[in-house]
Amino acid sequence: MPIRLPLVAINPGNSGGALIDMDGDLIGVNSFILSRSGTSSGVGFAVPAATVRRVLETAVGGGRAVVRPWLGARTQSVTAEIARSLGLALPQGALIADVWSGGPAERAGLRQGDVVTSVDGRPVAEAASLTYAIGTHRPGESVRLGVRRGGASEQTLTLRAEAPPATPARDQQVIAGRNPFDGATVVNLSPAVADELGVDLFSGPGVLVTNIGRGYAMNAGLKPGDIVRAVNGRRIGSVRDLVGVVGAQLPAWQVTIERGGREITGTFRT
Incomplete structure:
Protein backbone atom coordinates (compact mmCIF):
# COMPACT_ATOMS: atom_id res chain seq x y z
CA MET A 1 0.00 0.00 0.00
CA PRO A 2 1.26 3.55 -0.67
CA ILE A 3 2.80 5.41 2.28
CA ARG A 4 0.83 8.48 3.40
CA LEU A 5 2.59 10.84 5.81
CA PRO A 6 0.72 11.82 9.00
CA LEU A 7 0.17 15.50 9.77
CA VAL A 8 1.16 15.37 13.43
CA ALA A 9 3.06 13.12 15.81
CA ILE A 10 1.14 10.75 18.08
CA ASN A 11 1.57 11.96 21.66
CA PRO A 12 0.56 10.25 24.92
CA GLY A 13 -3.13 10.99 25.46
CA ASN A 14 -3.96 11.07 21.75
CA SER A 15 -5.45 7.56 21.74
CA GLY A 16 -8.79 7.56 19.95
CA GLY A 17 -7.97 10.74 18.08
CA ALA A 18 -7.87 11.23 14.33
CA LEU A 19 -4.68 10.64 12.35
CA ILE A 20 -4.75 12.72 9.16
CA ASP A 21 -2.37 13.16 6.25
CA MET A 22 -1.07 16.32 4.63
CA ASP A 23 -4.23 16.54 2.50
CA GLY A 24 -6.47 16.50 5.57
CA ASP A 25 -7.74 12.97 4.85
CA LEU A 26 -8.42 10.61 7.74
CA ILE A 27 -6.00 7.70 7.47
CA GLY A 28 -6.37 6.15 10.91
CA VAL A 29 -7.38 6.39 14.57
CA ASN A 30 -4.53 6.71 17.06
CA SER A 31 -4.17 3.73 19.38
CA PHE A 32 -0.94 3.86 21.40
CA ILE A 33 2.72 4.85 21.35
CA LEU A 34 5.78 2.76 22.15
CA SER A 35 8.19 5.05 23.96
CA ARG A 36 10.99 4.35 26.40
CA SER A 37 11.09 7.97 27.53
CA GLY A 38 7.35 8.34 28.09
CA THR A 39 7.22 11.26 25.68
CA SER A 40 6.25 11.49 22.00
CA SER A 41 9.71 10.20 21.05
CA GLY A 42 9.02 6.65 19.89
CA VAL A 43 6.87 4.65 17.53
CA GLY A 44 3.19 5.54 17.24
CA PHE A 45 0.48 3.10 16.15
CA ALA A 46 -2.95 3.72 14.65
CA VAL A 47 -5.85 1.61 13.45
CA PRO A 48 -6.21 2.08 9.65
CA ALA A 49 -9.23 4.09 8.57
CA ALA A 50 -10.49 1.27 6.35
CA THR A 51 -10.57 -1.06 9.36
CA VAL A 52 -12.34 1.52 11.51
CA ARG A 53 -14.96 1.99 8.78
CA ARG A 54 -15.72 -1.74 8.67
CA VAL A 55 -16.04 -1.88 12.48
CA LEU A 56 -18.44 1.07 12.52
CA GLU A 57 -20.54 -0.37 9.70
CA THR A 58 -20.81 -3.66 11.57
CA ALA A 59 -21.80 -1.96 14.85
CA VAL A 60 -24.39 0.32 13.21
CA GLY A 61 -25.84 -2.70 11.40
CA GLY A 62 -26.29 -4.55 14.69
CA GLY A 63 -23.45 -7.03 14.18
CA ARG A 64 -21.14 -8.22 16.95
CA ALA A 65 -18.15 -9.26 14.90
CA VAL A 66 -16.57 -7.88 11.74
CA VAL A 67 -16.74 -10.34 8.85
CA ARG A 68 -13.45 -10.18 6.98
CA PRO A 69 -13.31 -11.62 3.47
CA TRP A 70 -10.62 -14.18 2.77
CA LEU A 71 -8.47 -14.86 -0.27
CA GLY A 72 -8.68 -18.65 -0.10
CA ALA A 73 -4.98 -19.11 -0.83
CA ARG A 74 -1.69 -19.53 0.99
CA THR A 75 0.70 -16.72 0.15
CA GLN A 76 4.26 -15.69 0.81
CA SER A 77 6.13 -12.46 0.24
CA VAL A 78 8.28 -12.22 -2.86
CA THR A 79 11.92 -12.16 -1.77
CA ALA A 80 14.87 -11.07 -3.89
CA GLU A 81 15.63 -14.71 -4.66
CA ILE A 82 12.03 -15.44 -5.69
CA ALA A 83 11.95 -12.28 -7.81
CA ARG A 84 15.06 -13.38 -9.70
CA SER A 85 13.68 -16.87 -10.29
CA LEU A 86 10.42 -15.42 -11.67
CA GLY A 87 12.07 -12.72 -13.72
CA LEU A 88 10.56 -9.87 -11.69
CA ALA A 89 12.33 -6.52 -11.63
CA LEU A 90 11.63 -5.89 -7.92
CA PRO A 91 11.14 -8.15 -4.87
CA GLN A 92 7.57 -7.12 -4.14
CA GLY A 93 4.17 -8.74 -4.34
CA ALA A 94 2.52 -11.85 -2.90
CA LEU A 95 3.31 -15.28 -4.34
CA ILE A 96 0.41 -17.75 -4.44
CA ALA A 97 1.85 -20.88 -2.84
CA ASP A 98 -1.38 -22.91 -2.68
CA VAL A 99 -5.04 -22.42 -3.56
CA TRP A 100 -8.01 -23.59 -1.51
CA SER A 101 -10.31 -25.76 -3.60
CA GLY A 102 -13.57 -23.94 -4.31
CA GLY A 103 -12.40 -20.75 -2.60
CA PRO A 104 -12.48 -17.16 -3.92
CA ALA A 105 -8.95 -17.33 -5.33
CA GLU A 106 -9.64 -20.45 -7.36
CA ARG A 107 -12.92 -19.07 -8.71
CA ALA A 108 -11.15 -15.83 -9.67
CA GLY A 109 -8.65 -17.84 -11.72
CA LEU A 110 -5.60 -17.58 -9.47
CA ARG A 111 -3.11 -20.43 -9.74
CA GLN A 112 -0.18 -21.69 -7.75
CA GLY A 113 2.91 -19.68 -8.76
CA ASP A 114 1.01 -16.49 -9.63
CA VAL A 115 2.25 -13.23 -8.11
CA VAL A 116 -0.36 -10.69 -7.01
CA THR A 117 1.15 -7.28 -7.63
CA SER A 118 -1.79 -4.95 -6.95
CA VAL A 119 -5.27 -4.76 -5.44
CA ASP A 120 -7.71 -2.26 -6.93
CA GLY A 121 -4.81 -0.51 -8.61
CA ARG A 122 -2.73 -0.15 -5.45
CA PRO A 123 0.62 -1.97 -5.31
CA VAL A 124 1.02 -4.99 -3.04
CA ALA A 125 4.32 -4.81 -1.18
CA GLU A 126 4.21 -8.24 0.47
CA ALA A 127 1.86 -11.04 1.55
CA ALA A 128 0.46 -9.29 4.64
CA SER A 129 -0.62 -6.24 2.64
CA LEU A 130 -2.57 -8.50 0.26
CA THR A 131 -4.43 -10.11 3.18
CA TYR A 132 -5.18 -6.68 4.64
CA ALA A 133 -6.40 -5.27 1.31
CA ILE A 134 -8.80 -8.19 0.78
CA GLY A 135 -10.03 -7.96 4.37
CA THR A 136 -11.03 -4.29 4.07
CA HIS A 137 -13.70 -5.12 1.48
CA ARG A 138 -17.29 -6.00 2.26
CA PRO A 139 -18.55 -9.50 1.43
CA GLY A 140 -20.04 -9.45 -2.04
CA GLU A 141 -17.81 -6.70 -3.42
CA SER A 142 -15.59 -7.21 -6.46
CA VAL A 143 -11.83 -6.90 -6.01
CA ARG A 144 -9.50 -6.24 -8.93
CA LEU A 145 -6.21 -8.13 -8.69
CA GLY A 146 -3.14 -7.36 -10.77
CA VAL A 147 -1.41 -10.69 -11.41
CA ARG A 148 1.86 -11.76 -13.00
CA ARG A 149 1.92 -15.32 -14.34
CA GLY A 150 5.17 -16.78 -15.63
CA GLY A 151 6.94 -14.41 -17.98
CA ALA A 152 3.70 -12.89 -19.28
CA SER A 153 2.72 -9.28 -18.73
CA GLU A 154 0.42 -8.35 -15.86
CA GLN A 155 -3.23 -9.33 -16.20
CA THR A 156 -6.28 -8.35 -14.19
CA LEU A 157 -8.46 -10.90 -12.40
CA THR A 158 -11.67 -10.16 -10.52
CA LEU A 159 -12.22 -11.78 -7.14
CA ARG A 160 -15.54 -11.76 -5.31
CA ALA A 161 -15.02 -10.95 -1.63
CA GLU A 162 -16.64 -13.46 0.71
CA ALA A 163 -16.35 -14.63 4.29
CA PRO A 164 -14.43 -17.84 5.01
CA PRO A 165 -16.88 -20.74 5.36
CA ALA A 166 -17.52 -22.32 8.75
CA THR A 167 -17.46 -25.82 7.27
CA PRO A 168 -17.33 -28.18 9.07
CA ALA A 169 -19.43 -26.73 11.88
CA ARG A 170 -17.47 -25.54 14.92
CA ASP A 171 -18.96 -28.14 17.35
CA GLN A 172 -17.11 -26.62 20.34
Whole structure:
Protein backbone atom coordinates (compact mmCIF):
# COMPACT_ATOMS: atom_id res chain seq x y z
CA MET A 1 0.00 0.00 0.00
CA PRO A 2 1.26 3.55 -0.67
CA ILE A 3 2.80 5.41 2.28
CA ARG A 4 0.83 8.48 3.40
CA LEU A 5 2.59 10.84 5.81
CA PRO A 6 0.72 11.82 9.00
CA LEU A 7 0.17 15.50 9.77
CA VAL A 8 1.16 15.37 13.43
CA ALA A 9 3.06 13.12 15.81
CA ILE A 10 1.14 10.75 18.08
CA ASN A 11 1.57 11.96 21.66
CA PRO A 12 0.56 10.25 24.92
CA GLY A 13 -3.13 10.99 25.46
CA ASN A 14 -3.96 11.07 21.75
CA SER A 15 -5.45 7.56 21.74
CA GLY A 16 -8.79 7.56 19.95
CA GLY A 17 -7.97 10.74 18.08
CA ALA A 18 -7.87 11.23 14.33
CA LEU A 19 -4.68 10.64 12.35
CA ILE A 20 -4.75 12.72 9.16
CA ASP A 21 -2.37 13.16 6.25
CA MET A 22 -1.07 16.32 4.63
CA ASP A 23 -4.23 16.54 2.50
CA GLY A 24 -6.47 16.50 5.57
CA ASP A 25 -7.74 12.97 4.85
CA LEU A 26 -8.42 10.61 7.74
CA ILE A 27 -6.00 7.70 7.47
CA GLY A 28 -6.37 6.15 10.91
CA VAL A 29 -7.38 6.39 14.57
CA ASN A 30 -4.53 6.71 17.06
CA SER A 31 -4.17 3.73 19.38
CA PHE A 32 -0.94 3.86 21.40
CA ILE A 33 2.72 4.85 21.35
CA LEU A 34 5.78 2.76 22.15
CA SER A 35 8.19 5.05 23.96
CA ARG A 36 10.99 4.35 26.40
CA SER A 37 11.09 7.97 27.53
CA GLY A 38 7.35 8.34 28.09
CA THR A 39 7.22 11.26 25.68
CA SER A 40 6.25 11.49 22.00
CA SER A 41 9.71 10.20 21.05
CA GLY A 42 9.02 6.65 19.89
CA VAL A 43 6.87 4.65 17.53
CA GLY A 44 3.19 5.54 17.24
CA PHE A 45 0.48 3.10 16.15
CA ALA A 46 -2.95 3.72 14.65
CA VAL A 47 -5.85 1.61 13.45
CA PRO A 48 -6.21 2.08 9.65
CA ALA A 49 -9.23 4.09 8.57
CA ALA A 50 -10.49 1.27 6.35
CA THR A 51 -10.57 -1.06 9.36
CA VAL A 52 -12.34 1.52 11.51
CA ARG A 53 -14.96 1.99 8.78
CA ARG A 54 -15.72 -1.74 8.67
CA VAL A 55 -16.04 -1.88 12.48
CA LEU A 56 -18.44 1.07 12.52
CA GLU A 57 -20.54 -0.37 9.70
CA THR A 58 -20.81 -3.66 11.57
CA ALA A 59 -21.80 -1.96 14.85
CA VAL A 60 -24.39 0.32 13.21
CA GLY A 61 -25.84 -2.70 11.40
CA GLY A 62 -26.29 -4.55 14.69
CA GLY A 63 -23.45 -7.03 14.18
CA ARG A 64 -21.14 -8.22 16.95
CA ALA A 65 -18.15 -9.26 14.90
CA VAL A 66 -16.57 -7.88 11.74
CA VAL A 67 -16.74 -10.34 8.85
CA ARG A 68 -13.45 -10.18 6.98
CA PRO A 69 -13.31 -11.62 3.47
CA TRP A 70 -10.62 -14.18 2.77
CA LEU A 71 -8.47 -14.86 -0.27
CA GLY A 72 -8.68 -18.65 -0.10
CA ALA A 73 -4.98 -19.11 -0.83
CA ARG A 74 -1.69 -19.53 0.99
CA THR A 75 0.70 -16.72 0.15
CA GLN A 76 4.26 -15.69 0.81
CA SER A 77 6.13 -12.46 0.24
CA VAL A 78 8.28 -12.22 -2.86
CA THR A 79 11.92 -12.16 -1.77
CA ALA A 80 14.87 -11.07 -3.89
CA GLU A 81 15.63 -14.71 -4.66
CA ILE A 82 12.03 -15.44 -5.69
CA ALA A 83 11.95 -12.28 -7.81
CA ARG A 84 15.06 -13.38 -9.70
CA SER A 85 13.68 -16.87 -10.29
CA LEU A 86 10.42 -15.42 -11.67
CA GLY A 87 12.07 -12.72 -13.72
CA LEU A 88 10.56 -9.87 -11.69
CA ALA A 89 12.33 -6.52 -11.63
CA LEU A 90 11.63 -5.89 -7.92
CA PRO A 91 11.14 -8.15 -4.87
CA GLN A 92 7.57 -7.12 -4.14
CA GLY A 93 4.17 -8.74 -4.34
CA ALA A 94 2.52 -11.85 -2.90
CA LEU A 95 3.31 -15.28 -4.34
CA ILE A 96 0.41 -17.75 -4.44
CA ALA A 97 1.85 -20.88 -2.84
CA ASP A 98 -1.38 -22.91 -2.68
CA VAL A 99 -5.04 -22.42 -3.56
CA TRP A 100 -8.01 -23.59 -1.51
CA SER A 101 -10.31 -25.76 -3.60
CA GLY A 102 -13.57 -23.94 -4.31
CA GLY A 103 -12.40 -20.75 -2.60
CA PRO A 104 -12.48 -17.16 -3.92
CA ALA A 105 -8.95 -17.33 -5.33
CA GLU A 106 -9.64 -20.45 -7.36
CA ARG A 107 -12.92 -19.07 -8.71
CA ALA A 108 -11.15 -15.83 -9.67
CA GLY A 109 -8.65 -17.84 -11.72
CA LEU A 110 -5.60 -17.58 -9.47
CA ARG A 111 -3.11 -20.43 -9.74
CA GLN A 112 -0.18 -21.69 -7.75
CA GLY A 113 2.91 -19.68 -8.76
CA ASP A 114 1.01 -16.49 -9.63
CA VAL A 115 2.25 -13.23 -8.11
CA VAL A 116 -0.36 -10.69 -7.01
CA THR A 117 1.15 -7.28 -7.63
CA SER A 118 -1.79 -4.95 -6.95
CA VAL A 119 -5.27 -4.76 -5.44
CA ASP A 120 -7.71 -2.26 -6.93
CA GLY A 121 -4.81 -0.51 -8.61
CA ARG A 122 -2.73 -0.15 -5.45
CA PRO A 123 0.62 -1.97 -5.31
CA VAL A 124 1.02 -4.99 -3.04
CA ALA A 125 4.32 -4.81 -1.18
CA GLU A 126 4.21 -8.24 0.47
CA ALA A 127 1.86 -11.04 1.55
CA ALA A 128 0.46 -9.29 4.64
CA SER A 129 -0.62 -6.24 2.64
CA LEU A 130 -2.57 -8.50 0.26
CA THR A 131 -4.43 -10.11 3.18
CA TYR A 132 -5.18 -6.68 4.64
CA ALA A 133 -6.40 -5.27 1.31
CA ILE A 134 -8.80 -8.19 0.78
CA GLY A 135 -10.03 -7.96 4.37
CA THR A 136 -11.03 -4.29 4.07
CA HIS A 137 -13.70 -5.12 1.48
CA ARG A 138 -17.29 -6.00 2.26
CA PRO A 139 -18.55 -9.50 1.43
CA GLY A 140 -20.04 -9.45 -2.04
CA GLU A 141 -17.81 -6.70 -3.42
CA SER A 142 -15.59 -7.21 -6.46
CA VAL A 143 -11.83 -6.90 -6.01
CA ARG A 144 -9.50 -6.24 -8.93
CA LEU A 145 -6.21 -8.13 -8.69
CA GLY A 146 -3.14 -7.36 -10.77
CA VAL A 147 -1.41 -10.69 -11.41
CA ARG A 148 1.86 -11.76 -13.00
CA ARG A 149 1.92 -15.32 -14.34
CA GLY A 150 5.17 -16.78 -15.63
CA GLY A 151 6.94 -14.41 -17.98
CA ALA A 152 3.70 -12.89 -19.28
CA SER A 153 2.72 -9.28 -18.73
CA GLU A 154 0.42 -8.35 -15.86
CA GLN A 155 -3.23 -9.33 -16.20
CA THR A 156 -6.28 -8.35 -14.19
CA LEU A 157 -8.46 -10.90 -12.40
CA THR A 158 -11.67 -10.16 -10.52
CA LEU A 159 -12.22 -11.78 -7.14
CA ARG A 160 -15.54 -11.76 -5.31
CA ALA A 161 -15.02 -10.95 -1.63
CA GLU A 162 -16.64 -13.46 0.71
CA ALA A 163 -16.35 -14.63 4.29
CA PRO A 164 -14.43 -17.84 5.01
CA PRO A 165 -16.88 -20.74 5.36
CA ALA A 166 -17.52 -22.32 8.75
CA THR A 167 -17.46 -25.82 7.27
CA PRO A 168 -17.33 -28.18 9.07
CA ALA A 169 -19.43 -26.73 11.88
CA ARG A 170 -17.47 -25.54 14.92
CA ASP A 171 -18.96 -28.14 17.35
CA GLN A 172 -17.11 -26.62 20.34
CA GLN A 173 -16.83 -28.97 23.32
CA VAL A 174 -14.94 -29.18 26.60
CA ILE A 175 -13.43 -32.64 27.01
CA ALA A 176 -13.77 -34.31 30.41
CA GLY A 177 -12.88 -37.67 31.92
CA ARG A 178 -9.76 -39.73 32.58
CA ASN A 179 -7.91 -38.91 29.37
CA PRO A 180 -5.11 -36.57 28.24
CA PHE A 181 -7.61 -33.98 26.92
CA ASP A 182 -9.47 -33.48 30.20
CA GLY A 183 -10.10 -29.72 30.57
CA ALA A 184 -9.33 -28.86 26.94
CA THR A 185 -11.78 -26.90 24.79
CA VAL A 186 -11.72 -28.15 21.20
CA VAL A 187 -13.37 -27.19 17.89
CA ASN A 188 -13.44 -28.49 14.34
CA LEU A 189 -10.89 -26.77 12.11
CA SER A 190 -12.53 -24.83 9.27
CA PRO A 191 -11.51 -21.83 7.13
CA ALA A 192 -13.56 -19.57 9.44
CA VAL A 193 -11.87 -20.91 12.58
CA ALA A 194 -8.43 -20.75 10.96
CA ASP A 195 -8.98 -17.11 10.02
CA GLU A 196 -10.37 -16.21 13.45
CA LEU A 197 -7.56 -17.82 15.43
CA GLY A 198 -4.66 -17.33 13.03
CA VAL A 199 -4.12 -21.02 12.30
CA ASP A 200 -2.69 -22.32 9.02
CA LEU A 201 -5.66 -22.84 6.73
CA PHE A 202 -3.86 -25.54 4.78
CA SER A 203 -2.89 -27.71 7.73
CA GLY A 204 -5.70 -30.12 6.82
CA PRO A 205 -8.80 -31.31 8.69
CA GLY A 206 -8.43 -31.83 12.38
CA VAL A 207 -9.43 -30.77 15.87
CA LEU A 208 -8.06 -27.51 17.22
CA VAL A 209 -7.41 -26.89 20.92
CA THR A 210 -8.65 -23.38 21.73
CA ASN A 211 -8.37 -23.29 25.53
CA ILE A 212 -6.86 -25.25 28.41
CA GLY A 213 -8.72 -25.26 31.73
CA ARG A 214 -8.21 -27.22 34.92
CA GLY A 215 -7.63 -30.87 34.19
CA TYR A 216 -5.18 -33.42 32.90
CA ALA A 217 -4.64 -31.54 29.62
CA MET A 218 -2.82 -28.78 31.46
CA ASN A 219 -0.42 -31.25 33.09
CA ALA A 220 0.00 -33.10 29.80
CA GLY A 221 1.39 -29.94 28.21
CA LEU A 222 -1.35 -29.31 25.65
CA LYS A 223 -1.57 -25.70 24.48
CA PRO A 224 -4.11 -23.55 22.63
CA GLY A 225 -3.31 -23.78 18.93
CA ASP A 226 -2.41 -27.48 19.02
CA ILE A 227 -4.12 -29.58 16.36
CA VAL A 228 -5.03 -33.13 17.39
CA ARG A 229 -4.01 -35.52 14.61
CA ALA A 230 -4.24 -39.01 16.09
CA VAL A 231 -5.08 -40.86 19.31
CA ASN A 232 -3.90 -44.45 19.84
CA GLY A 233 -3.20 -44.79 16.14
CA ARG A 234 -6.62 -43.55 15.03
CA ARG A 235 -6.69 -40.43 12.84
CA ILE A 236 -8.80 -37.65 14.30
CA GLY A 237 -10.70 -35.59 11.74
CA SER A 238 -13.46 -34.07 13.86
CA VAL A 239 -14.55 -33.33 17.42
CA ARG A 240 -16.93 -36.27 17.14
CA ASP A 241 -13.98 -38.56 16.38
CA LEU A 242 -12.09 -37.28 19.42
CA VAL A 243 -15.08 -37.59 21.78
CA GLY A 244 -15.64 -41.14 20.57
CA VAL A 245 -12.03 -42.14 21.23
CA VAL A 246 -11.64 -40.58 24.69
CA GLY A 247 -14.86 -42.19 25.88
CA ALA A 248 -12.93 -45.44 26.43
CA GLN A 249 -11.35 -46.10 29.81
CA LEU A 250 -7.72 -46.86 29.03
CA PRO A 251 -4.59 -46.91 31.20
CA ALA A 252 -2.35 -45.40 28.49
CA TRP A 253 -2.81 -43.03 25.57
CA GLN A 254 -0.63 -42.31 22.57
CA VAL A 255 -1.41 -38.81 21.24
CA THR A 256 -0.12 -37.07 18.11
CA ILE A 257 -0.57 -33.32 17.78
CA GLU A 258 0.64 -30.72 15.32
CA ARG A 259 2.28 -27.66 16.84
CA GLY A 260 3.97 -24.95 14.80
CA GLY A 261 3.93 -27.12 11.68
CA ARG A 262 5.61 -30.09 13.44
CA GLU A 263 3.97 -33.33 14.52
CA ILE A 264 4.69 -34.41 18.11
CA THR A 265 3.77 -37.81 19.55
CA GLY A 266 3.67 -38.59 23.27
CA THR A 267 2.42 -41.36 25.54
CA PHE A 268 0.38 -40.54 28.66
CA ARG A 269 -0.91 -42.61 31.58
CA THR A 270 -4.06 -41.56 33.38
